[in-house]
Amino acid sequence: MNKSILDILDIRKKTTIRDLIEDQSDMLLDFSTPEREQIWNASFSLIQKETGFIYGIVCVLHDVTEQQRIDRERREFVSNVSHELRTPLTSVRSYIEALSEGIDDAQTEAHFFNVAQKETDRMIRMINDLLNLSRMDSGRVKLNLELVNLNELFNYILNRFDMILDGNDEQKPQKNYTIKREFTAKDLWVELDTDRFIQVIDNIMNNAIKYSPDGGVITCRMLESNNQVILSISDQGLGIPRKDLNHVFDRFFRVDKARSRAQGGTGLGLAISKEVIEMHQGKIADSIEGKGSTFYISLPYQDYSQGDEWDEF
Numbered sequence: 001m002n003k004s005i006l007d008i009l010d011i012r013k014k015t016t017i018r019d020l021i022e023d024q025s026d027m028l029l030d031f032s033t034p035e036r037e038q039i040w041n042a043s044f045s046l047i048q049k050e051t052g053f054i055y056g057i058v059c060v061l062h063d064v065t066e067q068q069r070i071d072r073e074r075r076e077f078v079s080n081v082s083h084e085l086r087t088p089l090t091s092v093r094s095y096i097e098a099l100s101e102g103i104d105d106a107q108t109e110a111h112f113f114n115v116a117q118k119e120t121d122r123m124i125r126m127i128n129d130l131l132n133l134s135r136m137d138s139g140r141v142k143l144n145l146e147l148v149n150l151n152e153l154f155n156y157i158l159n160r161f162d163m164i165l166d167g168n169d170e171q172k173p174q175k176n177y178t179i180k181r182e183f184t185a186k187d188l189w190v191e192l193d194t195d196r197f198i199q200v201i202d203n204i205m206n207n208a209i210k211y212s213p214d215g216g217v218i219t220c221r222m223l224e225s226n227n228q229v230i231l232s233i234s235d236q237g238l239g240i241p242r243k244d245l246n247h248v249f250d251r252f253f254r255v256d257k258a259r260s261r262a263q264g265g266t267g268l269g270l271a272i273s274k275e276v277i278e279m280h281q282g283k284i285a286d287s288i289e290g291k292g293s294t295f296y297i298s299l300p301y302q303d304y305s306q307g308d309e310w311d312e313f
C-alpha cells in the first residue's frame, strides 16, 4: 500500500517507528464509530536478520471488542452492587446510631426501627435476587417443567392481584387499578416451570402497578400464532423512554434511579424475568404503544389438539 504502518493504524500521534523498534508492547486501538463499537489489540514484532539488522515490523491485530465489553460490564456490575448496598447500609447505620443514643419520642423510635428493618429486608431481597441470577448464569438452575393450561395459570395469577385490592387496609396497595383480560377462547397448554413463570408475571404486574398512576387499567392479552403463545401486559403509566427500551432488562437498570429506589426497586426484576423466559426458549420484549408500556412474552407452543393421532379416535 506504500503507506507507513503508523498511518494505516492511525497511531502517528501515539508513537513513532523508533519507539516501536525499541519497545513492542501491545496497544489497544479504538476504531469505534457511532454505529459500531470496535476495539483491536495490536501486537508488534520485528523482522530481523541474524546480524541484528531490522528490515520490517509485523503487526498482528485481534478483535477484542467483545472481551472489552465483558470486562466493562463486570466492572460496572461490581460497582453497582457495592453502590446499591452502601446506600441502605449507611442509612441503617445512621438510624441505629440515633436509636442507640436514645430517643424520647416513642413514635419516632418506632419509625426508626421500621426504616432500619425495611432497608435490611430490601438488602436481603437484593442478595437473594443476585444469588438467583448467579445460579442461572452458571447453569445450576433446573426447570421443573410440567404441561400447564396457560389460560388457567395466567388467570390464577391475575386473580391474586384482584384479591389484593379487596384485602384489608394493611395489605392493600396504595394504588387502585383494574385488570382487563383478553384471552384466547381455546385453552393453550404449554410446558412451564410454574413457580418461575409466576415470578415473571408477578414482576411485570408489579411494575405495571408501580409505574402507573392511580386508577389505571392493566390489559392482559393472550394470543396464539405460528407455534407460539404470546402474552402481553399493557399499562397506562408513564411509559419507558425509547432510548431505554431494551435496557430495562439489564441488571440494575432503572429509568429513574431515584424514583425507583424510593419505590423499593433494585432493577433486578426484569433481568431475572428475562433469564427465566430464555430458559424456557421464549422471548421477552417491551414497547411503547401510545401511552404506557407493554411487555410481551412469547413461548414455544405445540398445538396437540389438531394432531393426526387424535383423528383416529
Ligand SMILES: Nc1ncnc2c1ncn2[C@@H]1O[C@H](COP(=O)(O)OP(=O)(O)OP(=O)(O)O)[C@@H](O)[C@H]1O
Pocket: 203, 207, 208, 211, 212, 235, 237, 238, 239, 240, 248, 253, 254, 255, 256, 260, 264, 265, 266, 267, 268, 269, 270, 271, 292, 293
Ligand atoms: N411498566 C413500566 N412502566 C414504566 N417503566 C417501567 C415499567 N416496567 C419497568 N420499568 C422501568 O424499568 C426498570 C427496571 O424494572 P425492574 O423490574 O427490572 O426493576 P425495579 O422494578 O426497579 O426493581 P425490582 O428489582 O424490585 O423489580 C424500572 O426501574 C423502571 O424504570
Ligand SMILES: [Mg+2]
Pocket: 203, 206, 207, 265, 269, 270
Ligand atoms: Mg420490578
